[in-house]
Amino acid sequence: MYSIIVVPPPTTEDTGRPAQIRLAPGERITFGRSAGNDVEIPHEGVSRRAGEIRAQGAYWILSNLCAHQTYVVENPEGAGEHVKVGPGRLEAPVPFEFSRIVLPAAGDLLAIQVWAPRHDYLRGGGGLDGETTAPAFSLDRGKRYFAVLAALCEPRLRGAPHAPLPTVDQVVERLAPVWPAASRASVQWNIDYLAVKLRLKPGPDAAESGPRLNGKKESLVSLALRFDLVGEDDLALLREPAR
Incomplete structure (x- = not known):
C-alpha cells in the first residue's frame, strides 16, 4: 500500500518524469540537479545530489545531502508550522500530512510537495476500565x-x-x-x-x-x-x- 506521494516542482524542461511519485513504506527517492536522481531538478542552484525522501509507514523522513544549505519543510495547513533540516542532516522525521520542501536555489525558492494521506489509528477500545480522562481544554463551540x-x-x-x-x-x-x-x-x-x-x-x-x-x-x-x-x-x- 502506498503511503507517501511526492509531487516534484514544475519545470520548463521535458525530463520525462511522472507528475506524481508514490512510495510504499521503506521505498525512497533522491532529488537533485544530476540526471541520476529519481527527481531531476535542472536548476544551477540545486546540488547535484540534494536530498532523499523515504516513506516510513504513515510519515516520511528527509535527508539533506547538501553541505551548505538548510531546507525548510512547511506545513501549509499549520499556520506557520515548519521544520528546518540543516546541511548534512540525515533521516529527519516529518510529521505533517501535507508538506512543502522549500529548496533555496540561487535566489529562487523551489518547492517539492509531499503528501502523507495514510492515517493509522488504534483499533478497538485500547483503554483501561475506570473513570474517563478529563479533557485537556473544555470549550463549548456554542458560546x-x-x-x-x-x-x-x-x-x-x-x-x-x-x-x-x-x-x-x-x-x-x-x-x-x-x-x-x-x-x-x-x-x-x-x-x-x-x-x-x-x-x-x-x-x-x-x-x-x-x-x-x-x-x-x-x-x-x-x-x-x-x-x-x-x-x-x-x-x-x-x-x-x-x-
Missing part, C-alpha cells in the same frame, strides 16, 4: 467566547500564517452579523475569560493573581492553533448566531 476565539484565529486559518491578529474593534465588526450587541467591552471580557479558561492566567479567585499577561491575543491564538482547538470548519460559527 460567544468561542466565536471570539474563532474570529481571532480566522486570518491565520485562512492561509496567512504570519498575518497580524485582528484588533478588538475588528473582532467587534466581524462578529456584528452573528452578535449584534457585541462591543469592545464584551469582546475584551471574553478574551480575558478565555485566558483564564485556557489556563494562560489564574482566575480571579486564585490566591495569587500572577504576572500580567502581555500579548494575550497572540498567546490565545498560538495555543488554539497548536492544539487544534479551532479549525477551518469552526469559521462557520461566524455566520451563525452564538447562544
Whole structure:
C-alpha cells in the first residue's frame, strides 16, 4: 500500500518524469540537479545530489545531502508550522500530512510537495476500565467566547500564517452579523475569560493573581492553533448566531 506521494516542482524542461511519485513504506527517492536522481531538478542552484525522501509507514523522513544549505519543510495547513533540516542532516522525521520542501536555489525558492494521506489509528477500545480522562481544554463551540476565539484565529486559518491578529474593534465588526450587541467591552471580557479558561492566567479567585499577561491575543491564538482547538470548519460559527 502506498503511503507517501511526492509531487516534484514544475519545470520548463521535458525530463520525462511522472507528475506524481508514490512510495510504499521503506521505498525512497533522491532529488537533485544530476540526471541520476529519481527527481531531476535542472536548476544551477540545486546540488547535484540534494536530498532523499523515504516513506516510513504513515510519515516520511528527509535527508539533506547538501553541505551548505538548510531546507525548510512547511506545513501549509499549520499556520506557520515548519521544520528546518540543516546541511548534512540525515533521516529527519516529518510529521505533517501535507508538506512543502522549500529548496533555496540561487535566489529562487523551489518547492517539492509531499503528501502523507495514510492515517493509522488504534483499533478497538485500547483503554483501561475506570473513570474517563478529563479533557485537556473544555470549550463549548456554542458560546460567544468561542466565536471570539474563532474570529481571532480566522486570518491565520485562512492561509496567512504570519498575518497580524485582528484588533478588538475588528473582532467587534466581524462578529456584528452573528452578535449584534457585541462591543469592545464584551469582546475584551471574553478574551480575558478565555485566558483564564485556557489556563494562560489564574482566575480571579486564585490566591495569587500572577504576572500580567502581555500579548494575550497572540498567546490565545498560538495555543488554539497548536492544539487544534479551532479549525477551518469552526469559521462557520461566524455566520451563525452564538447562544
